[in-house]
Amino acid sequence: MATRLDLKVYDCPADVTWCPGCGDFAILRALKAALADLGIGPHEALVVSGIGCGSKLPDYMTVNGFMTIHGRPLPVATGAKLANPELNVIVVNGDGDSYGIGGNHFIQTARRNPNITHIVEDNQIYGLTKGQYSPTSEKGFITSTSPTGSIEIAFNPMVMALAAGAGFVARGFAGEPKHLAELIKQGVQHHGYALIDVLQPCVTFNKINSYEWYRDRIYHLEDEAYDAGDMDAAWHRAHEWGDRIPVGVLYRSEGHPAYEDEVVALDGGNPVTRIRDLARTPRPEQYEKLKAAFA
């Protein structure tokens, strides 16, 4: 186990544009704490995000960061992981980015199972575009694009992740950064795709799902005799919402190969090391035998 790092190594001078009180601050803190505890330095991690308030996170810490386009961080992250499996790849994006425009990548990545940690800043709203309903907004939620209330049943990230085949499914709360940091650590340590959906108050555009609203409803699975290895139990807990909202690890199944483990082409090298070596010594002769197939 690597030695704990000083949180300061992730600090960054960039001016943070989040609203005072935004839940994203706690998520940033929790991510830094988790990486520090795990001894993963800024150059050993790659944080990939999309577009949205939450997706600005990589701009606010010192770490390799790729802020991509709306809804696409998962495939970008998967590509980076397959090109260099040594990297600790973490995806951070909003609920609209993950479950709205990015919904297909979410379910496909879950069953694909690359060793990536996916942290979703779930504020049940579109923040950066100033307050439209998101996939996780509850039915009846009033926003500028649903002035008479949304008429869609909310997207349930826990249920969808389980159905799609995710091996690690957890929910955290931005009001409990320490607990969240622990979840992130477990997610990073899980071998395979890990989802951590974070209840993240948007103090500016979501006046319903506030810190208080969440505090009044959440309970910790750790506090109960709950077996995260039991899929049926997870399926039932995953449906809990409203009066009681579980946080913690809902489901965990270890011992499965990650996608990259089964990619034959990654034996004995990876695309990044191979081109690095070829740029030094091209070895043209190695391709000659391929001509046979055409002769």
Place this chain on the structure above:
Amino acid sequence: MATRLDLKVYDCPADVTWCPGCGDFAILRALKAALADLGIGPHEALVVSGIGCGSKLPDYMTVNGFMTIHGRPLPVATGAKLANPELNVIVVNGDGDSYGIGGNHFIQTARRNPNITHIVEDNQIYGLTKGQYSPTSEKGFITSTSPTGSIEIAFNPMVMALAAGAGFVARGFAGEPKHLAELIKQGVQHHGYALIDVLQPCVTFNKINSYEWYRDRIYHLEDEAYDAGDMDAAWHRAHEWGDRIPVGVLYRSEGHPAYEDEVVALDGGNPVTRIRDLARTPRPEQYEKLKAAFA
């Protein structure tokens, strides 16, 4: 209940390009039979498809048909349904079209719940592009894009539909067109989004999942004391695959409003009738009061 129609009304001279023995023939027959039984005439239905072998179906029958682009028939169909709820809207497309490139529209439409019937020609392969693995191809499946075997866990349409919130989830088999026609009828009669995933042998590119392969494994839920109203039961049956594959209605939950039922703007008219009337009598005066908001 409308009077039964003659199957011939759906016949069409177009030359059918499917391979002899393709499961799509039976699906075409079953769809015609279902519409005939329900007394839905060619001009009362709209069949929307994507791109693929199966998506050519609307070209082979006399019915309003819109063959769109790969993966997009669900949003196109939703738009048509919202513009004219009178239409009987049916989507027919392949497994790649539905669950691959169209995966996001699939899960979003299921929770959106427009009154649309979705028939998936699931041959566990990409047929029209000559045999690459599809989302529903089983792990280890060997194709031109998976020469050493696919390394992704297969996409489970039944499980995903249940998780996404579909109110009618069924599986049919192209080897049993009569049974399939019955499922399609129930799907059309279901008020809301209905999925009918059809096991469809591709005799040319999928040498594993043949008629025999399916026949050896399927069993009928109707033959058992099975309650399609029980979500937990459905969740377990939905996971069955391999030695025993259930066909029939896995889950059905009636009495929910369809999306369009809750669209306030559809009260007292719809976009199609409204523009038809406006084209005759524009009534410019009706907009004058809108100026107040800007004055």
Place this chain on the structure above:
Amino acid sequence: MVARLMNEMSILIGGSAGQGVESGGAGVAQAFARAGLHVFAMQDFRSRIRGGHNFFQMRLSESPVYSHRDPVHLVVALTPESVALHMDHIAEGGAVIFADSFKIDEEPLRARGISVDALPLTKIAEQYGDRVMTNTAALGATAGITGFPVEYLEGVIRENFAVKGQKVVDANLKVVRDAYDAARERYGDSFPFRLAAVEGAPQRLLMNGNEALALGALAGGCRFISAYPMTPATSVIEWLAKAPAEYGVVTKHTEDEIAAVCMALGASFAGARAMTATSGGGFSLMVEAMGLSGITEVPIVMVDAQRGGPSTGMPTHTEQSDLLFVVHASQGEFPRVILAPGTVEQCFEAGWRAFNLADQYQCPVVILTDTLLASSLQSVDARDIDFNSVIIDRGKTLDADVAPEEYKRFAYSEDGVSPRAFPGNPQAIITTASDEHDESGHISEASDVRIPMMQKRMRKLETARNEMRLPEVYGPEDAEITLISWGSTHGTVRHAVDILNGSGESARMLHFVDLWPLPEQELRQILGSCRRTVVVEQNCTSQLGMLLRMTTGFEANVTLTKYDGRPFGPDDIAAAVRREVGVGNKA
């Protein structure tokens, strides 16, 4: 001693996101419009929800105004930055009013003959409850120093805060009045730049380009919009979503832009007038479906409200850099129409005209706007939003007495247009495919089907070409200098032409709203007859310049571009033209 000026000034309100600069600015702009003043109000916002520096700049006059203009005569600052960032653009004799909650370096301003005062704006706001009302206080002070009747402000406040309850209304009324009095007390009538109600002015509406476009679309019979939020296009669907239910506009905020454009196509196929609205990034995702519209001849109106690119780029800033992209977007070749309105009035017209063009030519019609046009508030003579001028022409549709077996959705025709029918019509079965197809709509790959069908579709472009409008000319026929522009720069370039002609130059404007298809023959003529030409564009590569060269071979003498996301000012253009054309002459 500075000459006094009545009803001719620029005001800037600056603060950080969340301080209500936008809402406050809009409120006071509304009050000025009600008093009969012409208003052009530009917003400059950062891509953040709180903090940073935002400002709202208004130009006010008794005669029409078409753009913002420096210098500003009054700066109302809610943050120190607001002063620091704008001090160089303040007119002599102007004033800076700032909230008492902070200090600034006043000397350099005073040295330039600018009066600087901290007014107890925050104190007043807190006194009546909450410092968030500081922006309300700023409005009161604005009226106070300019001598503008505070009653207009009070009227606006009553309406805007009504939803928040009487207590809030009353508090804000007290705040605005106290701040007004504080300013009066300090300045009396000494401030040289004055504002007053204009007697007998017609009713003026204050709206931005998105609102005008949405209103035009509604009046044109659009009853379906599916879109995905994207700045600066979002308010198009937001406005239609809150239109009264009686109009029956189905609005759908979808999972992404692909679903948005596809739902609109489905609705249009069914017979509705349907649209979608997005910015460049979302448009990129709609490109494939645009081609679906092209080959299936299902009409659709697509709004691309451009912003600073490439990619996410500068999301809250303005740019005109999608022109060549939308002209050529999607694989293969098919007809399309592209319009770029330049004013709020033109946005209203484009809103309904686009649907007529889409129905007449059964193809995608793209309306290109941008941040500047989409979100700037402009006063419009209420009579110019004329619903009686709105025409609804659905183009060729099936006349009911054709028997089914005779109906051919894609029948070859002289003008390339074939009669549409809609599903549900017992007279017609409509088969439509994204593959090449025969007259009946069934898939065919035969050469003898492909060639005439492709020619049929492309003929629509020639038919449309004859209907497209030539560029608007403003200024003397024989002008020495012709400024060539398109879209949102209309007002600024027009103003620049006035400035140039006012200072002894001879200039005119050639402004494009209709951008595709271009009437090439007439254009060669018009462009050929220009003397010295300057293409003015809010982009880096002069895309209109390239488009004109591609279609007519025309090459401008000078190209003027700007790509920092901040809109051209009329004086920038005038100065640059003097400089560049000067240079051009010598060369």
Place this chain on the structure above:
Amino acid sequence: MVARLMNEMSILIGGSAGQGVESGGAGVAQAFARAGLHVFAMQDFRSRIRGGHNFFQMRLSESPVYSHRDPVHLVVALTPESVALHMDHIAEGGAVIFADSFKIDEEPLRARGISVDALPLTKIAEQYGDRVMTNTAALGATAGITGFPVEYLEGVIRENFAVKGQKVVDANLKVVRDAYDAARERYGDSFPFRLAAVEGAPQRLLMNGNEALALGALAGGCRFISAYPMTPATSVIEWLAKAPAEYGVVTKHTEDEIAAVCMALGASFAGARAMTATSGGGFSLMVEAMGLSGITEVPIVMVDAQRGGPSTGMPTHTEQSDLLFVVHASQGEFPRVILAPGTVEQCFEAGWRAFNLADQYQCPVVILTDTLLASSLQSVDARDIDFNSVIIDRGKTLDADVAPEEYKRFAYSEDGVSPRAFPGNPQAIITTASDEHDESGHISEASDVRIPMMQKRMRKLETARNEMRLPEVYGPEDAEITLISWGSTHGTVRHAVDILNGSGESARMLHFVDLWPLPEQELRQILGSCRRTVVVEQNCTSQLGMLLRMTTGFEANVTLTKYDGRPFGPDDIAAAVRREVGVGNKA
């Protein structure tokens, strides 16, 4: 009596999908190439898996062949349609061999001096087991009638059927031999068009454009491809997927094209050489991510194998109609490079050269091919696939001794290129955003960051412009007629030039492979010096013509277009040029 011709003929094998026309044709083409003949084999397929009419047309010669050519001398028909559809293109003295399983109207052919015979192809196939071997019989008959040594065919059959086991191999060997004998028996040496092995010919490889491109990419160090199947691009990833594991090529068939291009960008960001391959419809979905590559300066190679558009269009047919689309694709403005190889050899080179350009200019590089080039089999001198000619230039990368706080990923530089570093490097932290950003990669909307950063990126285009290659010239400098073409028409146009010059005209070819950025100054020169110009394109609107006018003002005298999905033949072009240029002269 027709003159006998040795090793100079065209053969057409026709049948319906599923009859093995493609595999059979490829097999015999391979045999001819092994015998030292030059081969150009074009396929014409329908978008269906079974039935319909497909054909495989081969041109064979002792001297190099660059395209297909009518008339055909031998038609081997597995269906009646195969005869009906091609009878007009059969040379006098030619022959039609058809399977005994059907009848055709033989008289009209005989009347034209074409010998027509039913041979017991199906009977022979069934005799040894299965009528699916009818195509094998057709190959034997082809060798028999032309006197071509059957041993070459037997060799190919042994290898191709090996995977299916010895029984299948033996059955096919018997079939090919019997059919060969049957044809010898019927024709002896009477058929005037003969084929024989070429003594001392160099080794010839038979490959299509996709294979050559993939091989070039592999040799250029590409070890990552993510793609989504789409005709005619699919075989690029399919070929790389079956490349031996030792090369370590990670291939990913994704859920869609958006994921495909994004995964490739992620891999490239991590430091790999990564690509994606699709056709126009898939490219449309990649447009947004292309802009991400543009602003983040993450290199990527994108193959657009064009096909008949718009939309799904004519999926299995050829077209060159995406040029202007890829030149302008995505919102905003950023540098890109576009290459359109014209031959299999050029596909190989483009395969590795594209990665050098992408790394040197840190931008998207698009390789434009099409159905004709991607899927036509061409014989290549094995020495021309020269792995020693392959250069790997990764462009500017961080030299390890820069301390972290000094490293700036987007440092302003003369040539616009800033040194790349890859995550994992302890010397550098890489922050990259799709928003506008400062030299360190952090988001900034400031004018004084935007302007220099935009200029930095756009400077790369100027740097690249100087490196792009001028169009290839073939034919006399002072030719009366210049044919201007791009991409896959290379061989056909070159052949047309030979035909024209052979018949007393004076023509040359100006062929573009490098299409963006264009070296505008040199081009104005070159184009200006042409006498009469004809732009030849496989599309409807003459896109290269428009591109040249947009960039240089050049206008061709004549444009020759074809958009029915069937490739130009050299004689079509020659004839059209004679006709059109004639007309042009009179005008």
